[in-house]
Amino acid sequence: MKGKLYGIGVGPGNPDLMTLRAKELLDKSAVIAYPVKKLGEEGVALDIIKQRVDISGKEIVELLFSMNPDDEVRKKCRADAMEKVCGLLDEGKDIAMVTLGDVAVYSTYMYIDRDIRARGYETEVVPGIPSFCHGAALARLPLMIGEESFAVVSLAKRNNENAEKVLDSVDNLVIMKAFASIPAIVGMLNERKIPLSNATVMSNVGMPDEYIGPLDPEREYGYFTTVLIKKKV
């Protein structure tokens, strides 16, 4: 009997926001795998599950997915990771591969899932709470209501023009990775005469310097900063 691969979204950080299914599968899987960009990096998703799952006695496998600009290096890295996963499945071990937030939101897990299934193994994907749903819950704001539209963009690569285009076509916009782009976001809002008070910042949620409140351009924000803009409030 070959093992099964479980792709598990562990939610936004608070371990109580894992699903019952995630906990059940993590409890029973022989192997917990987590992706890293550098070897030896502690996985954030692993930190979360440790608080609710006894991982002693389980095999913990770090999978390196390099961000090296060289295509060949990335491909080799990925092939090695796939070999490792298949080897464990061939030994009959179930693998729980953990992802921060939801598996379908800015994660490459689905590609791993496709490759593993193409090789004839069984998989299951377990959705997790996306960080923007957690942020909205803490800010007590609907992401959308009635007939409103809602969008999510990432400003990791500071693609401001794209964010502006999306902002112009929807009622509510979540901007992820907004850390370095607060002045640009203030500019976008001013240009459109959207009051700054219509923008809510959710920054470093669950950390000592957590901030959830109106966008204050004078404030410093942490690395994990998301902004929710609502045209109508």
Place this chain on the structure above:
Amino acid sequence: MKGKLYGIGVGPGNPDLMTLRAKELLDKSAVIAYPVKKLGEEGVALDIIKQRVDISGKEIVELLFSMNPDDEVRKKCRADAMEKVCGLLDEGKDIAMVTLGDVAVYSTYMYIDRDIRARGYETEVVPGIPSFCHGAALARLPLMIGEESFAVVSLAKRNNENAEKVLDSVDNLVIMKAFASIPAIVGMLNERKIPLSNATVMSNVGMPDEYIGPLDPEREYGYFTTVLIKKKV
């Protein structure tokens, strides 16, 4: 000691997709409240939690939020519901108010939360898995990846023009309540030369006639139909 109101997203339907926090709060709350549009209507969210939470011995409260076109009827209804909630909190009872999916996604719970807090009571909001994350997990498709943008619209009121505007500005679009709008969606895709195979239908998930697969214009779809359109696949 006054009771506390918990606004709980119970996820998309599969009871194992409730969070640990949701289960914990549902187990301990004296009252389970659920909103209905007509009195005597069985709440979908209640059906879900019953499968994992022992509700015997708990007070089950149906809250009527009428959709009557008459403003006064709706206001009166809402005021009655609020009185009921406050009365229970005054008796020191904790109330778990359950919502299908996530509390911030097309739900009016946040307005109840705001009103209850304005009256001086404590509340907590617990996010749930939105249906579109569950659909993506079942279809094994990322909602967005890398630098892609993502949006959600509802076609409940067949506001096709708005959906087209959003489609033109994002990389990936989820259309909720797409049941009666399949021909319109096919038209939108054809007009933009987006292949129909780039659209994935997630229909009546978890029901006997569940369908998750490519958009087939000849097929009949159930009431709970969501379409995920990806411009790049």
